[in-house]
Amino acid sequence: MSALTGWTSSRTAAARRDGRLAGSRRPRRPRDDRRIAPLFIAPVLIGFAVFYVYPTVRGVWYSMTDYSLLTSPSYVGGDNYSQLLHDDQFWNSLKVTAYYVGINIVSQTVLALGLAALMHRLTRSAVLRATLLLPWLVPNVTVGLLWAWLLDANLGFANHLLHAMGMGTVSFYSPNWAMPSVALVNTWAYTGYTALLLYAGMLQIPQELYESAVVDGAGEFRMFRRITLPLLRPILALVLVVSLIGSFQIFDTVAVVYRGSPIPETRVIYFYIYQQAFTFFHMGYASAVAMVLVVVLGLLTFVQLRLLRASRSDLG
């Protein structure tokens, strides 16, 4: 929309300039780039068609076939989907993922919000920000290994700390602890990144608001609740959408820590898809599970975008 109006105005400007130079009033022919444009977009269009559009269509087709990777796919209609409904392991993987996402999103968002607010009110140090970004730069595989070592039941530093505080040994890989542990490890890995996104949003809040609030005698906590939080809401909502969708895709940490054979309590949906496709060679069935994930994520995005819009109109 704005692109179009921009184009018209610059065209008239160019025409005017043209007219001045040539000393004539002949209007320039409307520009059309249909000859050069294909060259600009060809690589991206090829990449998009071959690695996004075609596989999406293939994926939908696979989900309705029996396909072992070794023989060609044979059509089975909705069989994979009806099998899904009675597949306890599938439902378990959804449950495990939701459990993980719940813990991860809440802890990550709350901590990141706190950190961002502290940075915003205290310091603009670039060193501090770079430090907080460090865990985000590191591969999840490294993060997984690193924490597998720190949380080791015998020699891990975490248990050493717990002992020092007079508590017993926690075996972080046990069924009860496994998923919360993984969630907290990834909270460690992504909180700094999230905090910096929120911090960037806070920088856009006019400083005067805080100054006048201080004059009115408002405390820090009150300012956070009355100024920071409401004005940050659109960005907070956006960050939430992105991290929620991101955290549904947990795979690397679990794959590494459990060496490719996780206990049922940690078999998240990505891992289940991976196992079905590449361990059991049920490519068709794996595609059907992936299809369900597409629908779930689509619904979540839709709901969250609705909330996002609501919060925008709220602010006016």
Place this chain on the structure above:
Amino acid sequence: MAWAILIAAVVVTVFPFYWMVRTALTPAGDLFADSHALWPHHPTLINFERVLGMTSSEQNRAAGGSGAQINFLWYTLNSIIYSGVIAIAQTFFCAMAGYAFARLRFPYRDAIFGVLVAALMVPPIFTLLPNFTMVKNLGLMNTFAGLVAPSVLMTPFAVFFLRQFFLSIPREVEEAAVLDGVGRWGAFWRIIVPMSRGPLITIGLTTTVWAWKDYLWPLLVGRGEHTRVLTVALGVFLQQSPNTQPDWTGLMAGSTLSVLPVLVLLVLLGKRLVQSLNFSGIK
């Protein structure tokens, strides 16, 4: 009080990395005795030599390893090539397309762009399965071509991000150049690209980090020795070390190697990287 919380956050962020390096410097034999000491009693570089392939299998076994030859230098190089090629090519092609979608006039421009952006919604695993079968059928397993194929030409996000930036450049700037006869390509290459150094570096950096961290695709397509990247190598290394008594000192030395390059990146380009978040997060 507030400062105390910030300092605590920094300690929690940094300590695991410190512990990783400390463990990497501990001789495997001292692991139990030294398990909680803040500094190993007999610091050694043997673990680094081990993961860099500078030791014999006998020495590896003596140092607590499996005896297998490992060469992380090679995998690090693979990782650098993998992320470098993807970052440079993807940024270049997406800049071209971003410019076309922001500026050029051609039929169905907005419709095509709309379809492209819609692809942001599809979770990667959905396209990953058919992409895998395609790469396999094309005989590109364990080749660099197969590794970089899905992301070397584009990601919808990069096109979207760069178009957004190009829209904000005043039209008059390149309009004058076009009238001078350099053509669209000349205007893009000589005016727009130099003007957009910041966003281009930003998207290039983000892509580098993303590719550096990538695990699942290289695990499926580049498992072979010659195309194995660092993340996959670490996973393989872990699987080779015994379940009951993992080779922690070697693993931590390998992990340290996977952090070093990004640490260099952070020190060199930290400011740009931090700023990039201000760009990318909010639009």
